[in-house]
Amino acid sequence: MSTIKLYDDQPYGKEFQAEVLSCDPVKKDGRDAFAVVLDQTLFFPEEGGQSPDTGKLGAADVFYVSIDKNQVITHYTDRALETGSRVKGVIDWPQRFSNMQNHTGEHILSGLIHKYYGYNNVGFHLSPDIVTMDMDGVISPEGLKKIEQEANRAVYENVEVICSYPEKEVLAALDYRSKIQIDGPVRLVEVKGYDLCACCAPHVARAGEIGLIKILKAENYKGGIRLTIASGSRALSAVQDVWDAAQETAKELSVKPEEIAPAVKKVQDDVFALKGRLADFQIQAVRRRAEEVPEGQKNAWFFEEELDTKAQRDFVNLLVEKCSGYAGVFVGSDEGGYKYIIGSSDQDSRIPNQVLRESFKARGGGKPEMVQGSVSAAKADILTALSRQ
Ligand SMILES: [Zn+2]
Structure with a gap:
């Protein structure tokens, strides 16, 4: 028998009395619950895309309400109600x-x-x-x-x-x-x-x-x-x-709220310009450091805390011109790991890459002239491993 929908013509009703027609133990959303059917209800069930009302039936919490094709409304509660008894229902009105x-x-x-x-x-x-x-x-x-x-x-x-x-x-x-x-x-x-x-x-x-x-x-x-x-x-x-x-x-931007958009645009433009200048400085800095490496040195390994990828690659290219062996630049820290690029003019860069892979499970690859990857290891251990090859 279909449940009388009190909410239909009493949308402002908050409390009601009803008779408990049935109460069965069920599993609902993985929890032990009771499925309660009343003769009438103010609880709106989940229907038409709207989530159901919640509230109380006597001392029991109603946490979900459904309706079936026969218009029977089932209340899911956290405790049992006595079949045949009268019960007071209260819906969560603010919700x-x-x-x-x-x-x-x-x-x-x-x-x-x-x-x-x-x-x-x-x-x-x-x-x-x-x-x-x-x-x-x-x-x-x-x-x-x-x-x-x-x-x-x-x-x-x-x-x-x-x-x-x-x-x-x-x-x-x-x-x-x-x-x-x-x-x-x-x-x-x-x-x-x-x-x-x-x-x-x-x-x-x-x-x-x-x-x-x-x-x-x-x-x-x-x-x-x-x-x-x-x-x-x-x-x-x-x-x-x-x-x-x-x-x-x-x-934060020292503007009126309606001026936020242009102010943010200006900040972004400034950041973009600063990033460009920072990149220029980094490239100048790595050039100077590469100049200090003596011509004909065998290998050169550098560890840097911060360097963008372009400067890192430029650095490796400059070192490759000077070194007869491998030139590698590692960017990062012992704690956070390093991103590396290794190059060589006449050796196979995949060999030190293989050493890093075998010693530290580094992830990387490339061609004989240049490899790149990332490794989680300390600088001292990396240098030891590379010196063994
Ligand atoms: Zn509607």
Whole structure:
């Protein structure tokens, strides 16, 4: 027998009384739990992309709620309830109200996108952490901004939100958004002047209760667009978080929050220029050090803490010209390991590379003229190993 859905016409109900029809021990998400069926409930189950209500049934915690195709709602609890007994149910109201704000916010956005672009909502996810909605078409950032502004106008206008089960004939004449073909009675949710959609979830009674609707992110998804959105207190929290971060960043950059983007661009340009200058200095420095190596020296092994790859390669090339054996430059530290390049004008550089591989499980390879790789070992041990070859 289907469970009476008290949340259908009492979306603001927080407590209820019900009879326990059955209570069976089950495993749920790897934990021992009880599956409780009541004659009626305020707990909205996981349905239509929305995560379920949580709360209490008597002394038991309700941590998950499901609905089956026969419209039987099952509450998963952490302790048993006596079959046949009356039990008091209390839902987690702040979480439920937030879901109502966010779900109604989604309807308004989907309705407006459908109106202006003709796109359909093809995916919806609402949980305590995130709300996403997928539309089967792409919208520009400017377009989204307009949709967001108009969605918030519905909030200022405080328009009515009406849930109903229209008669078949009435329904047939109505143009409403619907994701799936629904058997049995269809529940319509109308946001006056903004949207009409088939939906089973609890909604706020007036749009003003949503407070704020904010699109947080838009990304291309399966040929359409996925929007991450937030409404009500979640939207306010999101705006506060980003605003705090913007204030902090602006302070660091000594600019106004709205000037962050050009200021960051300038910092990036400065860093780029400094990196170029640093590279020039490094190349000059390795040139001087290579000059100090006596002509005709057999091998030359250098260990450097910091050197970019270009300077490292230049260094090896300069040393190769002077040395009759191998020239190797190791960059890094004993603790963090070294990146190495080894070259030679007339020897096979793969030989010292092989020594490093065998002695220290180094990873690297290359041609006889030059090899490169990385090794986790101490400088002294590396030098000992290389001197043995
Ligand atoms: Zn809905």
